[in-house]
Amino acid sequence: MIKEIKRYDSHLGITGWIGGGRWGLERYLYSLHRVTGLGILLFFMIHIFESSIRILGMESWDMVMGIMENPIFKIGEALVIIGFVFHAINGIRLILIELGFAVGKAEEPVYPYKSSINVQRPLAVIMLVICVLLIAAGGYDLLVLGH
Amino acid sequence: MKDMRSEAGSWTWFMLAGIVVFVLLGLHMLIIHMDGILGIFNPAGGSALSWDNVIARSHSGFFAVTYIILLAAVLYHGFYGLRTIIFELGLKKVNQRRWTVTLWIVGIVLFIVGTYAAIAVQSVKVV
Amino acid sequence: MKEQEKRRDIIYYISRFDPERDEGPHVEEYIVHVVPGMTVLDGLHQIKHEQDATLAWRFSCRMGVCGSCAMLVNGKPMLTCNTQILDVSDTALTLAPLPNFEVIRDLVADLNSLFDRHVAVEPYIQRDDKEEMDTPTGQCFQSPHELETFLQFTYCIKCGCCMAACPGVATDREFLGPMALAQAYRYNKDSRDDGQENRNKAVTSPHGVFSCHYAGECSNVCPKGVDPARAIQLMKKELVLGYLKLKPKKKPAKVVGPPMGETKPKVEAPAYTVEQ
Numbered sequence: 001m002i003k004e005i006k007r008y009d010s011h012l013g014i015t016g017w018i019g020g021g022r023w024g025l026e027r028y029l030y031s032l033h034r035v036t037g038l039g040i041l042l043f044f045m046i047h048i049f050e051s052s053i054r055i056l057g058m059e060s061w062d063m064v065m066g067i068m069e070n071p072i073f074k075i076g077e078a079l080v081i082i083g084f085v086f087h088a089i090n091g092i093r094l095i096l097i098e099l100g101f102a103v104g105k106a107e108e109p110v111y112p113y114k115s116s117i118n119v120q121r122p123l124a125v126i127m128l129v130i131c132v133l134l135i136a137a138g139g140y141d142l143l144v145l146g147h
Numbered sequence: 148m149k150d151m152r153s154e155a156g157s158w159t160w161f162m163l164a165g166i167v168v169f170v171l172l173g174l175h176m177l178i179i180h181m182d183g184i185l186g187i188f189n190p191a192g193g194s195a196l197s198w199d200n201v202i203a204r205s206h207s208g209f210f211a212v213t214y215i216i217l218l219a220a221v222l223y224h225g226f227y228g229l230r231t232i233i234f235e236l237g238l239k240k241v242n243q244r245r246w247t248v249t250l251w252i253v254g255i256v257l258f259i260v261g262t263y264a265a266i267a268v269q270s271v272k273v274v
Numbered sequence: 275m276k277e278q279e280k281r282r283d284i285i286y287y288i289s290r291f292d293p294e295r296d297e298g299p300h301v302e303e304y305i306v307h308v309v310p311g312m313t314v315l316d317g318l319h320q321i322k323h324e325q326d327a328t329l330a331w332r333f334s335c336r337m338g339v340c341g342s343c344a345m346l347v348n349g350k351p352m353l354t355c356n357t358q359i360l361d362v363s364d365t366a367l368t369l370a371p372l373p374n375f376e377v378i379r380d381l382v383a384d385l386n387s388l389f390d391r392h393v394a395v396e397p398y399i400q401r402d403d404k405e406e407m408d409t410p411t412g413q414c415f416q417s418p419h420e421l422e423t424f425l426q427f428t429y430c431i432k433c434g435c436c437m438a439a440c441p442g443v444a445t446d447r448e449f450l451g452p453m454a455l456a457q458a459y460r461y462n463k464d465s466r467d468d469g470q471e472n473r474n475k476a477v478t479s480p481h482g483v484f485s486c487h488y489a490g491e492c493s494n495v496c497p498k499g500v501d502p503a504r505a506i507q508l509m510k511k512e513l514v515l516g517y518l519k520l521k522p523k524k525k526p527a528k529v530v531g532p533p534m535g536e537t538k539p540k541v542e543a544p545a546y547t548v549e550q
Contacts, residue, residue, distance in 0.1 A: 052263075058202075061198050081180055091169065138181070
């Protein structure tokens with residue numbers, strides 16, 4: 001006769017998305033990819049309606065654009081640019097990885113173990129560099145050239 | 148486990164939609180946010196968001212079609228991703244079905260809104 | 275003396291939980307006298323023998339092949355028998371049971387969810403030819419090249435470190451997890467196996483392989499270098515190619531070798547010794 005043993009649930013929940021084991025680079029990229037994806041989706045919900053204003057003609061469009069000149073919306077625009085660039089470039093990296101191109105073949109593990117993480121690390125670094133360059137270009141256009 | 152349908156198909160379309168979005172939305176970003184540096188597809192010059200540029204693009208058949216394709220791809224890709232995140236938070240089986248149906252309905256409604264706008268703008272006068 | 279210099283005292287902060295008395299885990303401190311070469315497991319034994327006999331944890335082989343002693347050491351899941359104390363820290367160690375499981379007592383985690391997920395992917399060779407499987411007449415042919423495509427994933431010792439590190443397992447109770455998915459790939463890829471369709475019912479469900487988004491923690495913490503992340507991505511490729519009808523159909527392995535001559539009678543499996 002076994003008494004029912006009380007267990008303590010140690011599932012990490014959402015904090016497991018941020019930490020919970022070893023803080024590798026790919027873990028951060030994973031979390032950022034989710035955050036940027038949700039952010040862009042939220043923005044897009046509003047963007048469909050905001051950009052559809054153009055069917056009402058020039059006056060309505062110019063009025064809405066006038067509202068968009070507000071600094072809060074400019075910051076939002078910068079965030080959308082950063083978010084999209086990261087999500088798109090990381091997305092290409094993920095497509096390459098998740099279709100099995102950048103993970104390498106199965107091989108006999110010899111200590112110290114090199115895993116698919118090591119194989120795709122150069123790809124991740126190149127992707128981040130491209131991200132930084134594109135964000136810089138977008139920032140130049142937004143802030144310096146004032147568009 | 149037997150009644151679970153294969154996700155392989157939906158996921159493949161999700162990846163393909165991602166590639167479509169990468170190309171078309173990348174183009175869109177270049178037009179709107181690199182207008183000072185590159186200035187592509189802005190026949191009236193200056194800011195990409197000025198009325199003249201916007202109406203010129205809206206009246207172009209190429210842009211009308213690509214905007215509709217982009218809208219479909221973004222909505223599918225975005226809502227599939229949202230569904231993935233929601234499912235990972237743990238839902239009962241019956242709620243999983245409900246969420247899938249709800250997200251499809253919302254996605255289709257938004258698609259109709261955006262497509263209507265892309266078509267209706269064809270009859271808007273330039274000035 | 276040089277030997278004397280190297281001895282030091284290290285604090286073990288251990289998460290203790292007694293289900294009959296506590297509501298949740300709390301941390302207790304122990305001082306361990308460390309000599310170079312001691313593993314984390316040796317430190318636990320020292321505490322149990324000299325300081326606190328009520329400390330509970332799992333261990334067995336103490337040489338890194340059974341997978342019993344996996345736990346969280348300074349925030350990272352690892353095998354305590356395989357880890358030298360001084361490689362982790364020379365001041366303090368924080369031990370906790372593997373996260374993403376239920377805790378039974380102190381450092382002991384309930385691994386039933388791990389085994390249930392493993393069972394769900396049907397981790398055994400299935401052949402279409404049932405008669406051949408039950409009464410074999412020859413051996414299955416497998417070339418070294420065919421073996422190499424899945425050999426890495428056979429080294430899994432089911433310790434649970436990957437499940438503890440995975441962000442997907444942290445939130446989604448139904449997610450199969452890196453261990454089960456890597457084992458599913460191991461069997462799908464095995465040239466002797468014909469059971470992909472059966473296995474893929476569990477693998478392609480909404481909580482199967484497509485819920486993995488390559489955080490990569492599983493491969494980072496695996497103590498045997500199994501690289502479950504690689505197995506999962508390779509399996510996604512197979513599934514996508516299968517959906518797009520671009521994959522050649524897998525040919526079943528040939529039965530070759532000399533005929534077995536006089537076959538011995540089949541022995542009936544013994545009765546279950548544990549109540550089902």
